[in-house]
Amino acid sequence: MRSTYWLAALVPLAACATGPAPYTGVTATVVAMNETDPMKGEGDLADDPAIWVNTSDPASSLILGTNKDEGVYVYALDGGELQELPVGQVNNVDLRGNIAVASNDSHNVISWFDINPETLAVSHIGNSPTGKEEPYGICAGMTGETYKAAVTFKDGTIQIWSATWETVNSLSPSLDRVVKLPSQLEGCVFDDANNRLFVGEEAFGVWAVDLKDETAEPVIVDTIAAANGLVEDVEGMSLWIGDDADSGYLVVSAQAADRYVVYDRVPPFAPRGAFTIVDNEATGIGGVTHTDGLDISSAPLPGLPAGLLIVQDDANPVSEINQNFKMVDWTAISEALDLN
Incomplete structure (x- = not known):
């Protein structure tokens, strides 16, 4: 395992970026075309979604969402709840193929899940x-x-784990790398084709980590202070993937401003x-x-030829009451911002 520690040089940068920055750029409006069943009850329950695409039957695709008090919930594309997996206090969830991972702070572990494409059942491995x-x-x-899982921590640590399909089943991933950023982190997304990891530092901005070169220092994608739309807290993020490694967009939740900032996927972002x-x-x-987590699939889905964005909604309609996840047609976003 190789560790990268470079905290001291960047603390002043983080310290100068507190509070919302003025933003005068383009802010488009779109509407949600669907939503999941609510997580009934009071409190900040819903957090982060992940979209599983059923390649043999896209209409039977699934949405996984975290309930921070209980575990992982599973929904159909029509928003109906299918399953509850009470594995503990999980915050974020993501997946590749038929394997999902969740950050579980009840037990300080990565929770692993299998998605059965035939039965559509999700099981806790x-x-x-x-x-x-x-x-x-x-x-x-x-x-x-090689399956990768990046775990972020409130002290600015990023752990990057790897596993083969065999070690997934035996629950024995290896810790390949540790990267240290100045302050609290949460949202992240891998860009597989470009061997890059995007990470959100909540009080500062967005970073890109080069996964090809372990000696390379993380690069700033954007900061709150740059006034491109980010505010504290910088939260969930995901990628809309284009036809090749150079095309597509990074979408980041600027939580306190109730908006989402869109960047080119590749440098200069x-x-x-x-x-x-x-x-x-x-x-x-x-x-x-007040969106926390979000996810994007660029795979065509029924009625959604360019894919789907799904976001956590804090107020449904009152803050911290019946929170759920809202779905937006990516075509509406692309048209509203005149994206390619």
């Missing part, structure tokens, strides 16, 4: 220890046949604008506020 308290964010990636999700008057589906 088991847990693997992180060796560190309170795993917070998590994201999954693939490098060739140019900002392309921001959008908010407002009330859908035609369907009665409410707008979205």
